[in-house]
Every structure is written in structure tokens, then in C-alpha cells.
Amino acid sequence: MSGALESVSLDRMFRGERLLLEAHNLKKYFPVRGILFTKGYVKAVDNVTLGIPRGKTLGLVGESGSGKTTLGRVILRLEEPTSGRIVFDGQDVTRLKGRALKEFRRRAQIIFQDPYGSLNPRKTVYSLIAEPMKVHGVRVEDTREYIIKLLYQVGLNETHLYRYPHEFSGGQRQRIAIARVLALRPEFIVLDEPTSALDVSVQAQILNLLKDLQRTYNLTYLFISHDLGVVRYMSDYIAVMYLGKIVEMASSDELFEKPLHPYTKTLLSSIPIPDPKIAKSKARIRIPGEPPSPYNPPSGCRFRTRCPIAVDKCLSEPPLEEVERGHWVACWRPGEL
Ligand SMILES: Nc1ncnc2c1ncn2[C@@H]1O[C@H](COP(=O)(O)OP(=O)(O)O)[C@@H](O)[C@H]1O
Ligand SMILES: [Mg+2]
Numbered sequence: 001m002s003g004a005l006e007s008v009s010l011d012r013m014f015r016g017e018r019l020l021l022e023a024h025n026l027k028k029y030f031p032v033r034g035i036l037f038t039k040g041y042v043k044a045v046d047n048v049t050l051g052i053p054r055g056k057t058l059g060l061v062g063e064s065g066s067g068k069t070t071l072g073r074v075i076l077r078l079e080e081p082t083s084g085r086i087v088f089d090g091q092d093v094t095r096l097k098g099r100a101l102k103e104f105r106r107r108a109q110i111i112f113q114d115p116y117g118s119l120n121p122r123k124t125v126y127s128l129i130a131e132p133m134k135v136h137g138v139r140v141e142d143t144r145e146y147i148i149k150l151l152y153q154v155g156l157n158e159t160h161l162y163r164y165p166h167e168f169s170g171g172q173r174q175r176i177a178i179a180r181v182l183a184l185r186p187e188f189i190v191l192d193e194p195t196s197a198l199d200v201s202v203q204a205q206i207l208n209l210l211k212d213l214q215r216t217y218n219l220t221y222l223f224i225s226h227d228l229g230v231v232r233y234m235s236d237y238i239a240v241m242y243l244g245k246i247v248e249m250a251s252s253d254e255l256f257e258k259p260l261h262p263y264t265k266t267l268l269s270s271i272p273i274p275d276p277k278i279a280k281s282k283a284r285i286r287i288p289g290e291p292p293s294p295y296n297p298p299s300g301c302r303f304r305t306r307c308p309i310a311v312d313k314c315l316s317e318p319p320l321e322e323v324e325r326g327h328w329v330a331c332w333r334p335g336e337l
Contacts, residue, residue, distance in 0.1 A: 007320035008249065008328055010051040014237075015326065017053035019087075020220045021075065021108075021188055024049050026084035028067075028074050032295060042295045044070040046244035048084075052188075052237070057214070057221040059235030059252065061228055061267065063291050067244040068224045072190040075222065076108050077101065088188070106136040109186040111177055113193035118177060119165040125151070126161045129180045136184050150179040153216075154209060171202035175209070182213065188220045195230065207234060228267055232256055240264045243294045243302040246320060250327040260323055260334040262307050301332070309337050 010022060026048045029041035044067040052058040060068050073079040075086055077093065086094045093104050112118050119128055129147050133140075140146040148158045154175040165173055174194060181189060191210065195203040207230065213219060223234045231238060231252075238255045240248040240263065248261040259265045289306055292298055298305045304314040313332045320330040 007047065007330075008049045008246075009322070010049070012322060013249065013326055013328065014051050014053055017056070019051040020054040020089055021052045021222070022085075022087040023051070023071075023075055024085040024087070026071065026074055026086070027082040028070050028079060029082045040295060042293075043244045043297065044294055045074060045081075046294075048241075048244075048246055050239055050246065050249065052220050052222060054187075054220050055214070055218045056236040057223050057234050059231035059238040060222060060224045060241060061226060061231050061238065062241035063226060063267075065243075065291060065294065066241045067294065068226075068241055069192055071241070072110065072192055072222055072224055076110055076190055077104065078110070102136070106138070106184050107186055108188040108190075109181040109184060110190040110192060111174075111181055111194050113196045116165065116173065119173060119180075121165050124162045124164060125156075125176055128165075128176060129183050132180060133183050138184055147179075147183070150183055153182070153213070154179045155205075169202075170198050171206060174198065174206050178206075178209065178213070182217075185217075186219070188222075190222045190224065192224045193226070194223075196225065196227070203230070210234070240267070243291060243297050245302060245330065246328075247303065247330045248328065249320075250324075254324070254327050258324070258327070258335075260327065260329045261303075261331050262309055262333075262337040263303050265337050266308075301330075303331075309333055 010019060026045055028045040029043050031038045032040050032042060048071060050058065060071065062068055070079065074081045077086070077096070081094065085092060088104060088108065096104055126147060129150065130143055133143070147161065151157055151160060156172065156175055156179070165176070168176065194210070195206050198206060211234070214221060223231060225231045235252045238250065238252050239246045240261065242263050248255065248259070248264045255264065259268055292305060300315040300317050304310040307314065311333070318330045318332045320328050323329045323334045
């Protein structure tokens with residue numbers, strides 16, 4: 001199972017759980033073109049190993065530009081990996097082609113932040129849901145009945161069947177996007193910031209809907225967000241990403257009770273705290289500056305240029321190691337901040 005360069009042992013991380021999805025040493029480098037030559041590469045995803053047990057949620061957090069979307073797209077084969085391996089339900093899907101790839105693409109779906117972009121404005125709800133079913137060869141006795149049932153499951157109904165995306169609110173559009181994906185009977189869904197564009201109250205409704213559907217259909221989620229509060233609510237496990245690399249990974253409870261990477265700590269301390277009394281008593285750790293570019297990341301530990309406790313040793317890259325049982329951290333000074 002594990003490659004020579006593998007950082008995380010998935011067996012040790014997910015003791016006894018059956019993994020639906022595995023990524024091994026995944027890399028995605030985008031070439032940066034100069035006038036004559038390729039000048040270098042944006043290392044958007046750099047040697048990521050992770051797993052997701054069937055029926056569970058892995059939250060993926062990190063600031064904008066850390067490579068979350070790219071990782072999600074590579075896992076789904078929407079983007080070819082530069083190197084590494086993707087395993088789905090025990091099968092290596094890294095180089096699938098033709099019918100087998102098509103079947104994988106039915107079983108593994110994605111929902112985006114902005115359902116405006118993914119829903120064709122000229123199509124009715126009915127066609128938006130029926131057309132992908134046709135493409136993927138999903139057969140049902142009565143398509144209309146099937147779609148109405150799905151609409152009820154996501155909190156809509158038959159009066160919405162022949163309306164167009166612009167007639168709906170943001171939250172309703174996201175419900176349509178969810179029904180559309182569900183119609184294909186997927187097992188795995190990448191949720192890429194699915195509620196970031198919505199008002200807080202609507203956001204909670206959509207998150208609860210996603211949780212209900214997960215229970216009903218035993219769905220497996222990769223839940224991407226830059227919002228740690230939302231990720232905590234949704235996830236069984238959490239991976240923290242910084243400039244293309246996973247810097248910390250653990251169960252959700254463990255990560256929140258005992259964050260060990262200075263980056264995770266700073267992220268946690270920037271969660272908005274609604275109660276002003278608590279907010280005042282809790283000194284905030286600020287992350288100085290913007291994240292450096294993944295085109296030219298710092299040598300050694302990539303976080304060292306913003307880390308409050310960086311030392312000389314951080315000029316060499318810390319490996320991702322199991323610091324506590326099932327708790328992996330890439331830091332020379334875990335837990336010291
Ligand atoms: N198609 C692409 N070509 C070149 N660079 C890209 C491409 N897609 C993403 N990137 C770069 O990869 C890095 C990671 O981006 P992304 O995966 O979108 O991060 P996140 O989702 O965490 O905000 C960014 O520096 C981004 O500019
Ligand atoms: Mg993104």
C-alpha cells in the first residue's frame with residue numbers, strides 16, 4: 001500500500017476503517033511559461049497522501065491558494081495528476097479510461113461554491129437533473145417521478161420542476177445542484193466550499209441537508225472549506241493544507257482539542273468568536289502577512305516565514321509524522337506554540 005516516499009501511513013491513521021478513497025503521494029504541478037522556456041512550476045499539490053473511510057467526511061482546510069480545489073479535482077480525475085496514485089473502492093483509478101473512467105465519474109461527484117456557474121441558465125430544473133442521468137446511463141422507471149422525489153429530498157417540490165436557475169435564491173440553487181448530483185447515485189462527493197457564498201442562516205440549512213443525505217445514502221465526503229468552524233461541524237477527520245502540503249491531520253475532535261501545528265493554531269485562533277467576553281479573554285494569534293506563492297515556496301518548512309516559533313532547524317523540511325496516536329504533524333516543534 002505505501003510507497004517509499006509516503007509520509008502518512010493510512011493504516012495507522014484510519015485503524016480498522018474501510019477506506020473508500022485513497023490518495024497516495026499525489027502531486028499536481030502547473031507549468032509557468034516564460035517567453036521561450038517553462039520558467040518553473042506552481043506546486044499546487046505537493047506529495048499529498050490521505051484517505052477517507054466510507055460514509056465519513058474528511059474536512060480539508062487552508063487559506064485561499066493552498067491547493068484545496070486542485071487536490072479535489074485531481075482526486076476526481078478532472079485534472080491529471082503530475083504523479084501519485086488514486087484508489088477508489090479498492091481499485092486504482094489513476095489511469096482509468098473509457099467506460100471505466102465514465103463509471104468512476106458517476107460514482108464520484110463534485111459540488112461547487114457557486115451553483116450559478118454550474119447550472120446552465122437556459123435549462124429548467126427538470127433538464128438540469130435529467131440530462132446528466134442520460135449521459136451516465138442512470139435508468140429509472142419514471143424520470144419525472146424520480147426527479148420529484150429528489151426535489152422533495154432536498155427541500156424543493158414539483159412546482160419547481162420547470163423553472164430556471166435565475167428564479168431561485170442562492171440556497172435553492174445549491175439544493176438543485178445537490179439533487180442533480182444525487183440523481184446519479186454517487187458514493188463520493190467533493191464539496192468545494194459549498195456554502196461559502198450563502199448567508200449564515202441558509203448555510204446552516206444546507207450543511208444539515210448534506211449531513212442528512214450522508215446518513216441516508218452512506219455518502220463519503222471530502223469537505224473543502226477555509227472556514228474551520230464549518231469544517232468542524234461537518235467532519236470526522238480533518239487535514240490542514242498549507243502551500244500544497246498537508247501539515248496536520250487527525251480526527252476532528254483531536255485536532256480541535258489539541259492542535260499541534262503552529263499554522264493550525266493560528267487558523268483556530270482566527271475563528272470568529274460570537275461572545276465578546278470570550279473574544280476579549282482569548283488572546284488572538286495573528287498570522288503575519290499573506291501566504292507566500294506556491295510558485296516559489298520557502299525552502300525547508302513552508303510555514304517558517306510566517307511562523308512565530310521558527311528556528312534554524314526549520315530550514316530543513318519537517319516530515320509528516322505521527323506525533324500522537326492517529327495525529328500527524330509536519331513540524332519540528334509540534335505543540336510548542
Ligand atoms: N489551471 C491552473 N493553472 C495554473 N495554476 C493554477 C491552476 N489552478 C490552480 N492554480 C494555482 O494553484 C494554486 C492552488 O490553487 P487552488 O487549488 O485553487 O487553491 P485553493 O482552492 O486552496 O484556494 C494557486 O496558486 C493557483 O493559482
Ligand atoms: Mg478553492
